[in-house]
Amino acid sequence: MRQIATAIGIALLLATGVVDAADYKIGFVNTERLFREAAPAKRAQQRLEKEFSARDAEQQKLAKQVRDLQALLDRDGPTMGESERRNKERDLANLTRDFQRMQRENREDLNIRRNEELAGVQERANKVIQQIAEAEKFDLIIQDPVVYASPRIDITEKVIKALADK
Numbered sequence: 115m116r117q118i119a120t121a122i123g124i125a126l127l128l129a130t131g132v133v134d135a136a137d138y139k140i141g142f143v144n145t146e147r148l149f150r151e152a153a154p155a156k157r158a159q160q161r162l163e164k165e166f167s168a169r170d171a172e173q174q175k176l177a178k179q180v181r182d183l184q185a186l187l188d189r190d191g192p193t194m195g196e197s198e199r200r201n202k203e204r205d206l207a208n209l210t211r212d213f214q215r216m217q218r219e220n221r222e223d224l225n226i227r228r229n230e231e232l233a234g235v236q237e238r239a240n241k242v243i244q245q246i247a248e249a250e251k252f253d254l255i256i257q258d259p260v261v262y263a264s265p266r267i268d269i270t271e272k273v274i275k276a277l278a279d280k
Contacts, residue, residue, distance in 0.1 A: 141252045152239065187202050245276070246269060
């Protein structure tokens with residue numbers, strides 16, 4: 115009997131909470147979509163691509179050298195002299211190590227720059243979200259990660275449009 119009374123009490127409290135929650139205006143912003151579709155995020159992505167294009171080309175050139183040397187060793191290795199084969203294998207090991215180091219450095223530098231760019235976009239987006247919240251009298255605006263947000267409270271499109279205007 116006590117368990118039933120407790121369950122009814124909890125249900126009443128939850129029902130009361132739902133009724134109270136209806137008095138609040140809540141919004142949701144999909145951060146992933148914002149970073150993918152907002153004009154400042156697209157411009158940041160273009161800046162990163164331009165900034166890293168030369169390094170990508172250099173990395174592709176080194177990758178081709180590694181592939182070509184490996185193909186040469188595979189094709190002609192059995193007929194090469196011992197010292198020549200050893201020298202080519204050493205060259206391949208050095209090129210492979212240089213390539214892996216370059217890949218790692220490029221990836222780390224790109225991640226750092228991407229984080230810097232996204233932090234700037236996030237800062238601008240937070241200002242816009244704040245302005246929308248004040249103008250439209252939101253009580254709460256949440257961002258990712260959330261398990262579920264109704265499309266009815268999703269204001270991501272408003273934020274994307276406001277960012278495009280700036």
